Amino acid sequence: MQNKKEKLFNKLVKKDYNSKLEIILEKKPFDENAKNLLLSILYKIEASYKDYEKIKRNVMSKEEYIERLINLIQENCDNITICQINSKEKNILQDKTFLVDKENKRIICYPIERKMLYCIAKISKNDEIIKKDYPIIGETLSNLINIGNNIETVEPLRDFNGYSWTTIYKEVESITHNIIYQNLRILLGQEFLEKMIKNKEFIIDYMEILKNRLEEKYGAKNQKDIINIIEKLSVLLELQYNPKKKEEFKEEKIKIEEKLKKISNKETYIEMISKEKKELTQAIKIIDETVNDKTLLQEEYSKRNEKLPLKEKIFSVRILSKLMKEEREEKLNKLEKLNELLNPKKFVSYKKEIEQKYEFLKLVEIKDVNKEIETMLVKLQKIFLKCYQLKIRNINEKLKILNCIYEFRYYSLLPFNFEKNVSEINALQKELKEVRRFLLDKAQELKVVAIISKNKEIDEEILKNIFTIRMITLEDVYIKLIKEKDKLYLQLFDEEIFEERIELKDFGNINKKDLEIKINKKIKIFN
Secondary structure, X not given: OHHHHHHHHHHHHHHHHHHHHHHHHHOOOOOHHHHHHHHHHHHHHHHHHHHHHHHHOOOOOHHHHHHHHHHHHHHHOOEEEEOOOOOOHHHHHOOOOEEEEOOOOEEEEOOOHHHHHHHHHHHOOOOXXXXXXOOOHHHHHXXXXXXXXXXXXXXXXXXXXXXXXXXXXXXXXXXXXXXXXXXXXXXXXXXXXXXXXXXXOOOOOHHHHHHHHHHHHHOHHHHHHHHHHHHHHHHHHHHHHOHHHHHHHHHHHHHHHHHHHHHHOHHHHHHXXXXXXXXXXXXXXXXXXXXXXXXXHHHHHHHHHHHOOHHHOOOOHHHHHHHHHHHHHHHHHHHHHHHHHHOHHHHHHHHHHHHHHHHHHHHHHOOOHHHHHHHHHHHHHHHHHHHHHHHHHOOOOHHHHHHHHHHHHHHHOOXXXXXXXXXXXXXXXXXXXXXXXXXXXXXXXOOOEOOOOOXXXXXXXXXXXXXXXXOOOHHHEEEEEEEEOOEEEEEEEEOOEEEEEEEOHHHOOOOHHHOOOXXXXXXXXXX
C-alpha cells in the first residue's frame, strides 16, 4: 500500500513540476524548439535522478535539483535560441556548440540537451566567488569551481537514463575540472560548495573557510598540500583553455619581475619610495595652489588644452578644477599606500604577496602544460585518498559504511583522462588498494559485506570488483566462483541477470579451504 502511495505522490510531483515549467515558458519569448528541449530535459532528469542520487550519494535531493533548475530558467534566461544547421546563429557560434551571454541573459545552443543544461548552469554563475585578496588565483579558482559545478549539474542527464549508468568520457566538458571538483565535494560536502558558489558578497571569505575545514578534518599538512596543488592546477587549466589569459600572464610576469628587482634591496627600495613620496607631495601642493588661485587655474586650463586634440579638450575651467581634485585624490591614495609600504610589517606582507603572485605566473614557462596537469592531478589524488581514509576511519554505522562504499565506487569510476578512469591509473594502485581494503574491513566487521576468504589477498581480489561495476544497486549484486580446470572465474549478477565474467588469473590453483563460500554457488555480497 505504501509503495502505491509513493508512486502516486511521485506522479503528482512530476505533473506539478512540468506544469510549473510550462507556465514559466509561456511568458518567455522562446520558440517551440527551445521550449520542447527544456521540457524534455526536465522529463529525463525526473526519470534518472533517483539512480543518480543512489549511486553518487551526498547530493541535493531531486526536488531541490529540479526547483533550482526551474528557478535558473525563470531568473537567468530571457532569450534562448536553438541553432539549426542552416540558421544564421551558426555563424555566431562558429566552431562552438553554444554561446552564453550573461549580461543579456541570452543562450544560443545547438539542440543538444546536455549542452543546453550546461548553458543554464553557466549563465547563473557569479564570475567571482573568491575574494580579490587572492592575486591571480582568485579568478582561476573561481573558474575552476564554477566549471566543476556546471559539469556536475549536467551529470544526472548526461550519465543516467532511468535504467543504466554510463559515462562517455568525451561528453564530459572537462575531465580535470570535474575530478578536482569531485575531490572537494567528497571531502567537504555538496552543501558547502553550493554555498560558496552562490556567494555574491565577500563579507565571508569562503576560501579561508575551505582551508579551515580541510585542516580540521584532515590535518594542516594535507590541507596545505591540497590547496597548493589545486591553486596551481587552476592556473594551469586557465593556460590550457584560455590562450588570451596566457598572454596576459606573460605580460604580468614581466611587470612582477621588475617589482621584485626593485624590492630585492630593501635600502634602495626605501630610497625609491621616499623619492616617490616627495614627488607626490609636491604634485599635491601644486594642485592645491592651482585650484585655489583663479589665475593659475586659467593658465593650467590653457596649457592643457594646447596639448590636447579637439575631441579631448576640456570645455571649462570648472571642469578642469573638478579633474584636478580627482587627480589629487588619486595621488593621496598612492601616497597612503607608499606610507604603508614603509611600515616594516606592511613591507614584508607586500613582498610576500608579490613573490606568491610570481610563483603562479612562472607557470607560463611550462612547455608541456598537459603533462604537468596530469602529473599534478596524480599527486592530488594520492593526497585525496589519504584524506578519504581519514574520513572513514571513525565510521562505525552500517548505513554510513554502505554510503562510503557507493561513494568510493563512484570516485573509482570517475574519468581520469580520455582513456582511463581513476581505478585504472597505475600510479594510484597502491593508494586505491589501501583505501579499498580499509573500507572492506570496516564493512565486513559491521557485517555489511560478506567475507569471501580469510586470506586477505583472495578476498581483496574478488571484492575489489564491486568498486568497478556499474550496477545501479549494489545490494542486489550476487557473485559466483566457477572452477574450470586450472582457471578460476568470477561471475557477477544483478539479481538474476548475468552481468560480467572475470578470470582471477593469480588464483587458478586456489584451495577450497581458503574460501568462506562454495564454488559454483551464487551468493549475495551485501548482507
